[in-house]
Amino acid sequence: MCIESKAKSLNGPARIGHVTFSRTMRTLHYRGCSYLSLNGSGFKANYFDTETNERFWISGPRRDGQGRLYVTNLPVHIDDDVREEYWTKIRKQPERKDERQT
Helix, strand or coil, rough: EEEEEEECCCCEEECCCCCCCCCCEEEEECCEEEEEEEEEEECCCECCCCCCCCCCECCCCCCCCCCCCCCCCCCCCCCCCHHHHHHHHHHHHHHHHHCEEC
16 A cells, blocks of 8 residues: 655655555554545545554555655655555566665
8 A cells, every 4th residue: 555644744755555454444554554434524634643643645566656645756755665565466567676766
């Protein structure tokens, strides 16, 4: 999933990494944090951090590399444990499997 912070601006830091979902699919977990769905009531965000209340845009990674809510030239960092899978299975560019950002 692509996880983009909306805490300070519309184009905050973003990462691509593995998440796990709760049984109800309303909460997802990433790197020790829990994110609860805003159920459509958020402005430019669809989840919030349950500890900090910071807002995030979280979506599946796209084949064209545009995982952010808005198109921008800012990089998206890729977690090491998903880098090869991202470049080979999602982006279909195995020659880029060592790159750490989009």
